[in-house]
Amino acid sequence: MADQITKRSENYSQWYSDLVVKADLAEQSSVRGCMVIKPYGYAIWEKMQRTLDDMFKATGVQNAYFPLFIPKSFFSKEAEHVAGFAKECAVVTHHRLMNDPGGKGVVVDPEAKLEEELIVRPTSETIIWSTYKNWIKSWRDLPILCNQWANVVRWEMRTRLFLRTAEFLWQEGHTAHATAQEAMEETERMVNVYADFARNYMAIPVIVGHKSPNERFAGALDTMTIEAMMQDGKALQAGTSHFLGQNFAKSFDVKFANKEGQLEYVWATSWGVSTRLMGALVMAHGDDNGLVLPPALAPIQVVMVPIYKTDEERSAIIAKMEEFKKALEAKGHSVKIDDRDTLRPGFKFAEWELKGVPVRMAMGPRDLAAGTVEVARRDNMTKTTVPLEGLEHSVEDLLADIQKGIYEKALAFRASNVEKCDDWEEFKAKIGTGKFLLCHWDGTAETEQKIKDETKATIRCIPVDSFVCEEEGKDIYSGKPSKQRVVFAIAY
RNA sequence: CUGGAUGUGGCGCAGUUGGUAGCGCACCUGGUUAGGGACCAGGAGGUCGAAGGUUCAAGUCCUUUCAUCCAGACCA
Numbered sequence: 001m002a003d004q005i006t007k008r009s010e011n012y013s014q015w016y017s018d019l020v021v022k023a024d025l026a027e028q029s030s031v032r033g034c035m036v037i038k039p040y041g042y043a044i045w046e047k048m049q050r051t052l053d054d055m056f057k058a059t060g061v062q063n064a065y066f067p068l069f070i071p072k073s074f075f076s077k078e079a080e081h082v083a084g085f086a087k088e089c090a091v092v093t094h095h096r097l098m099n100d101p102g103g104k105g106v107v108v109d110p111e112a113k114l115e116e117e118l119i120v121r122p123t124s125e126t127i128i129w130s131t132y133k134n135w136i137k138s139w140r141d142l143p144i145l146c147n148q149w150a151n152v153v154r155w156e157m158r159t160r161l162f163l164r165t166a167e168f169l170w171q172e173g174h175t176a177h178a179t180a181q182e183a184m185e186e187t188e189r190m191v192n193v194y195a196d197f198a199r200n201y202m203a204i205p206v207i208v209g210h211k212s213p214n215e216r217f218a219g220a221l222d223t224m225t226i227e228a229m230m231q232d233g234k235a236l237q238a239g240t241s242h243f244l245g246q247n248f249a250k251s252f253d254v255k256f257a258n259k260e261g262q263l264e265y266v267w268a269t270s271w272g273v274s275t276r277l278m279g280a281l282v283m284a285h286g287d288d289n290g291l292v293l294p295p296a297l298a299p300i301q302v303v304m305v306p307i308y309k310t311d312e313e314r315s316a317i318i319a320k321m322e323e324f325k326k327a328l329e330a331k332g333h334s335v336k337i338d339d340r341d342t343l344r345p346g347f348k349f350a351e352w353e354l355k356g357v358p359v360r361m362a363m364g365p366r367d368l369a370a371g372t373v374e375v376a377r378r379d380n381m382t383k384t385t386v387p388l389e390g391l392e393h394s395v396e397d398l399l400a401d402i403q404k405g406i407y408e409k410a411l412a413f414r415a416s417n418v419e420k421c422d423d424w425e426e427f428k429a430k431i432g433t434g435k436f437l438l439c440h441w442d443g444t445a446e447t448e449q450k451i452k453d454e455t456k457a458t459i460r461c462i463p464v465d466s467f468v469c470e471e472e473g474k475d476i477y478s479g480k481p482s483k484q485r486v487v488f489a490i491a492y
Numbered sequence: 493c494u495g496g497a498u499g500u501g502g503c504g505c506a507g508u509u510g511g512u513a514g515c516g517c518a519c520c521u522g523g524u525u526a527g528g529g530a531c532c533a534g535g536a537g538g539u540c541g542a543a544g545g546u547u548c549a550a551g552u553c554c555u556u557u558c559a560u561c562c563a564g565a566c567c568a
Contacts, residue, residue, distance in 0.1 A: 011562095157566060236568095344529080349528050353528095374527080492568095
């Protein structure tokens with residue numbers, strides 16, 4: 001482990017990949033474009049899952065599960081949807097293998113060709129709406145608020161651990177409502193759940209807003225998003241919530257009888273976040289010593305490292321630690337004692353820092369004698385020696401302080417990299433330097449596209465909470481009138 | 493798919509004008525160590541991505557092919 005994480009400034013994406021691998025989160029699979037999530041990485045994901053799941057359920061959402069395979073005919077019913085995903089679908093064409101007649105392993109049995117090909121879901125709107133058709137008859141059946149935790153497959157051309165893999169884990173919520181207003185409220189409710197989660201658990205400040213028509217989900221009337229700034233100043237779309245209007249209801253012929261007995265099409269939403277959030281966590285907080293995990297999501301909040309020479313010292317210190325661990329666990333903290341006998345303390349310090357554990361406590365013979373423990377914070381790398389007596393009562397405050405500290409650091413970083421910009425030359429000069437630029441936009445897709453072609457920058461969102469700036473102005477590119485500023489950035 | 497690069501022990505790399513493969517880390521054994529990534533001694537591990545060709549001789553030269561990475565297009 002002597003080799004350090006590459007400096008972020010030199011090559012950010014290399015730094016990111018190294019960190020993901022060295023912190024033991026995940027690795028590239030030998031399967032094309034896929035990743036293996038390792039136990040430590042998965043533990044973080046599980047914690048995210050549990051937290052989100054509770055948040056969803058608090059809004060009345062229930063979990064369900066729908067098939068992995070989608071018949072091709074379902075998929076092609078919604079025209080925009082199919083156009084958006086057609087280029088990246090894995091397709092099942094056969095259902096059997098056979099021994100190669102030439103004796104070389106196995107081959108696909110040509111006799112076993114499927115009558116209708118099956119698409120491995122890139123998202124589940126189509127299979128779910130073909131199912132909802134059977135569930136919905138009356139206004140009394142609405143709303144339906146379902147979420148599924150699942151894997152999906154998108155055959156992306158270029159992949160990157162967590163950020164864009166051919167297979168990824170996510171949750172997708174799919175809701176059905178009687179009115180447009182209800183559906184729009186649901187869309188907003190869920191994007192706000194994501195924003196709360198990002199801010200309060202991931203400690204990542206995000207901008208909530210609407211996507212421009214160009215950047216919308218395929219088949220949506222409106223897409224809301226949370227946009228986060230990574231440490232290289234690029235934007236990461238961390239979660240989306242879509243108002244699907246009646247598009248899917250019409251494509252799948254899902255109608256309900258309203259209170260007046262008339263048939264109406266159902267209004268829909270869908271919303272999702274994925275293992276990409278893991279990438280966001282790494283890129284938002286990591287430093288050159290490794291990962292920095294917010295206590296709210298850290299699988300291990302406190303790691304204890306014993307320091308000793310003799311077996312007697314070892315057992316005495318570990319006994320003391322076990323006792324203290326119980327006290328901390330009683331307070332709801334997750335604690336690990338690193339009692340590996342073959343590694344030296346300095347090695348363990350470095351390793352747990354690499355893994356981003358928020359608090360490290362070290363105890364040696366000196367501490368044992370004095371009744372103290374060395375407490376080190378991962379977020380600001382400070383160390384203090386404090387009395388062990390009663391310490392369990394202040395760990396909660398310490399973790400809360402670290403959680404807050406990490407958020408505020410990220411917030412300060414973003415604040416220093418968001419600017420208003422009203423001059424096109426200035427825009428071109430600054431956009432590549434890792435800035436979010438708040439600019440006037442005339443609202444046309446043409447202008448947006450031209451800006452993208454010239455600078456690679458896209459409209460990340462039209463903000464609705466942070467950085468809202470509704471004022472008259474002129475489009476940065478076309479000079480046409482504009483009513484509000486939008487967020488431009490280079491995105492992942 | 494378009495550009496650029498790289499394939500040599502588990503990982504990271506070196507290998508000169510072709511001469512029969514080496515280093516660091518990791519690993520195994522023993523010992524000394526232990527408050528910030530230990531040290532010493534010994535040891536194990538590779539038909540050099542694959543196929544073909546040139547040659548007395550190929551990691552090195554030629555041809556073909558496969559894979560991976562980076563930058564684009566696409567995207568949660």
